[in-house]
Amino acid sequence: MFISTENEQISMVLDKGPEPLKSSPMESTLESSDGLPPVPDLPDSPPLPLICTDVNVVPEQQKNELEQSIINLEGEIVELRLKKRRLDEKRREALNKILDIKGCIRVFCRVRSFLVTGRRVIHEPVLTELEKVVVRSGGSKKEFGFDKVFNQAASQEDVFVEVEPILRSALDGHNVCVLAYGQTGTGKTFTMDGTSDQPGIVPRALEELFRQATLDNSSSVSFSMSMLEVYLGSVRDLLAPKPVFKAYDAATRCNLNIQTDAKGTVEIEGLTEVQIPDFTKARWWYNKGRRVRSTSWTNVNEASSRSHCLMRITIFRHGDGLEAKTEVSKLWMVDLGGSERVLKTGATGQTLDEGRAINLSLSALADVIAALRRKRGHVPYRNSKLTQILRDSLGDGSKVLMLVHASPCEEDVGETICSLSFAKRARGIESKRELSEDLKKRREIRMAELEEDMREAEVECQNVRNQIKEVESLLSEKKKLFSATCQSLEDEEKSFVSPKENLKEAAETPKASKNVTKRSVSNSVPRFMTSTVASRQRKNAAEKEISIRARSLITGSRSSAQFSCSQSLSFLDIRFKAMIRCSNKKPRYGETNTPVTESPKGNVGLYSKTTSMPRNKVVTYSDPNLKVTLSRHRRRMSDFV
Numbered sequence: 001m002f003i004s005t006e007n008e009q010i011s012m013v014l015d016k017g018p019e020p021l022k023s024s025p026m027e028s029t030l031e032s033s034d035g036l037p038p039v040p041d042l043p044d045s046p047p048l049p050l051i052c053t054d055v056n057v058v059p060e061q062q063k064n065e066l067e068q069s070i071i072n073l074e075g076e077i078v079e080l081r082l083k084k085r086r087l088d089e090k091r092r093e094a095l096n097k098i099l100d101i102k103g104c105i106r107v108f109c110r111v112r113s114f115l116v117t118g119r120r121v122i123h124e125p126v127l128t129e130l131e132k133v134v135v136r137s138g139g140s141k142k143e144f145g146f147d148k149v150f151n152q153a154a155s156q157e158d159v160f161v162e163v164e165p166i167l168r169s170a171l172d173g174h175n176v177c178v179l180a181y182g183q184t185g186t187g188k189t190f191t192m193d194g195t196s197d198q199p200g201i202v203p204r205a206l207e208e209l210f211r212q213a214t215l216d217n218s219s220s221v222s223f224s225m226s227m228l229e230v231y232l233g234s235v236r237d238l239l240a241p242k243p244v245f246k247a248y249d250a251a252t253r254c255n256l257n258i259q260t261d262a263k264g265t266v267e268i269e270g271l272t273e274v275q276i277p278d279f280t281k282a283r284w285w286y287n288k289g290r291r292v293r294s295t296s297w298t299n300v301n302e303a304s305s306r307s308h309c310l311m312r313i314t315i316f317r318h319g320d321g322l323e324a325k326t327e328v329s330k331l332w333m334v335d336l337g338g339s340e341r342v343l344k345t346g347a348t349g350q351t352l353d354e355g356r357a358i359n360l361s362l363s364a365l366a367d368v369i370a371a372l373r374r375k376r377g378h379v380p381y382r383n384s385k386l387t388q389i390l391r392d393s394l395g396d397g398s399k400v401l402m403l404v405h406a407s408p409c410e411e412d413v414g415e416t417i418c419s420l421s422f423a424k425r426a427r428g429i430e431s432k433r434e435l436s437e438d439l440k441k442r443r444e445i446r447m448a449e450l451e452e453d454m455r456e457a458e459v460e461c462q463n464v465r466n467q468i469k470e471v472e473s474l475l476s477e478k479k480k481l482f483s484a485t486c487q488s489l490e491d492e493e494k495s496f497v498s499p500k501e502n503l504k505e506a507a508e509t510p511k512a513s514k515n516v517t518k519r520s521v522s523n524s525v526p527r528f529m530t531s532t533v534a535s536r537q538r539k540n541a542a543e544k545e546i547s548i549r550a551r552s553l554i555t556g557s558r559s560s561a562q563f564s565c566s567q568s569l570s571f572l573d574i575r576f577k578a579m580i581r582c583s584n585k586k587p588r589y590g591e592t593n594t595p596v597t598e599s600p601k602g603n604v605g606l607y608s609k610t611t612s613m614p615r616n617k618v619v620t621y622s623d624p625n626l627k628v629t630l631s632r633h634r635r636r637m638s639d640f641v
């Protein structure tokens with residue numbers, strides 16, 4: 001029976017039980033090159049079907065096919081990346097338009113919950129609606145509009161959901177600034193940092209950034225982090241190495257220089273910038289910076305932040321093969337110092353100075369935002385360190401999100417009104433309250449359309465990303481297969497020794513073969529494993545015997561070729577193979593082969609196909625019947641050996 005395994009590209013002939021097999025007629029007419037008689041023709045045997053595959057041509061053809069499919073797959077990847085880029089641009093555009101409609105400076109309000117103080121809450125002066133806060137004080141009522149209001153029951157998750165789109169904008173290449181503003185003790189630090197069980201915006205944002213970055217496999221995104229505080233009008237590096245801090249005291253606080261280049265890009269001289277390869281590392285650096293931040297006890301908050309704490313994430317978006325340039329954007333997350341009436345906090349001495357400095361810089365921030373809102377030519381960035389640092393992230397093309405915090409308590413009403421008025425100024429003409437109902441409606445419809453476009457582009461983009469992943473993995477498989485095929489061809493070229501040469505080698509004098517053995521062995525094994533004179537003689541004797549027996553096998557005189565148990569003849573022995581090949585008149589590399597046959601009595605026939613297989617070719621059989629037959633075949637061979 002002939003079985004051709006498609007994958008391995010080999011043909012094998014297996015015995016047909018007791019029925020005698022006949023070698024091919026063509027084979028019987030061929031004369032052995034070394035003068036050995038040809039294998040006798042068996043006239044009674046039925047002619048066998050012949051399936052021959054030239055193993056020497058197949059790898060070459062396979063190599064060419066693989067090469068072509070690699071080229072095709074690479075082309076497919078390029079096209080998919082282009083498509084992904086177009087979809088990404090579509091999504092970015094839609095998001096940008098949404099943010100523009102919503103306003104480049106968005107203002108949210110969060111009203112803190114009542115703290116457990118033991119005091120009974122008699123009157124609640126602050127009422128919240130979806131986009132409105134109403135404050136009642138001394139018989140009067142004041143209303144403040146916002147883009148979004150978070151009431152006392154709002155969770156950290158609720159807040160983050162609204163902040164997330166602006167993070168996407170930062171990843172898309174815009175400079176973004178998220179600011180927490182409000183009176184001391186209203187929950188700015190709680191919103192930004194949170195606690196271990198209720199993480200705030202910063203840890204969530206870091207996690208989200210890394211999540212988004214891993215989604216996009218075609219362009220690589222990397223992040224670096226810096227942290228600083230603006231304390232008493234000077235800039236202090238929160239991630240600086242320790243020795244700097246040891247020498248650090250009130251008089252010699254680090255005062256880093258702020259530089260602005262011709263393009264308006266801000267750089268802070270000497271500010272530590274650390275690479276953050278993953279979320280864990282980012283969190284570690286962030287906690288390190290937080291621990292260094294200046295806080296002190298006040299009447300209002302026992303761990304009151306006495307400075308503005310700024311964290312900068314620099315986003316580097318390295319383009320794929322098609323777009324080599326790197327886009328850089330900044331995401332600032334700022335926990336501003338508490339706006340407070342210094343007398344109320346009971347501050348004296350240095351704490352009083354800290355309060356004044358905070359208020360001064362907050363006022364400068366309010367001026368900058370007001371100037372931007374009015375689109376004035378001159379924006380007073382230089383009035384404070386805070387506004388100098390944020391210069392390139394507050395102006396044109398940037399997105400600003402201000403979270404104003406308010407206290408729900410009666411005794412804080414005055415401060416609450418101050419904070420909400422600040423927010424109102426910041427919102428300015430962006431406020432929807434100034435728009436007519438009709439215009440508001442049209443804007444909402446447009447935003448809904450854009451949001452739909454964005455979602456569609458996102459889903460499509462994800463599909464394309466998945467497709468790219470699939471094609472890339474297929475490509476890598478093909479490449480592996482290709483290099484294996486090349487290697488196999490190379491090995492075949494190297495290992496191919498013509499039958500004549502083999503026979504010649506086998507018949508050579510012990511001296512000559514000794515040299516060959518010595519050379520090859522000494523190159524590959526340790527010295528103690530090299531052959532001795534006695535072992536070489538034994539080997540030569542065995543080789544001669546192999547040669548004689550193989551000849552007798554070929555001529556059918558099996559009885560005269562009994563192998564002793566102590567001598568082993570490898571089925572793959574190159575000389576043995578060469579002789580068999582020769583006796584079959586096996587054509588040379590690249591020519592058509594003679595099929596394998598096995599003699600009816602279970603003894604050896606010819607196996608020319610297997611002998612010419614590339615050495616590293618792994619043959620597998622998926623057909624269980626074939627496995628059984630092959631193992632029987634192998635057993636016979638070992639019986640013979």
Ligand SMILES: Nc1ncnc2c1ncn2[C@@H]1O[C@H](COP(=O)(O)OP(=O)(O)OP(=O)(O)O)[C@@H](O)[C@H]1O
Pocket residue numbers: 111112113115182183184185186187188189190191301303304305306336337338339405
């Ligand atoms: N939404 C909230 N839910 C529960 N607790 C809150 C909330 N907001 C603030 N707190 C608690 O109120 C206290 C003061 O909050 P936090 O320190 O965040 O205020 P702050 O505005 O940062 O003050 P400062 O300006 O003095 O630093 C903290 O104990 C905090 O846990």
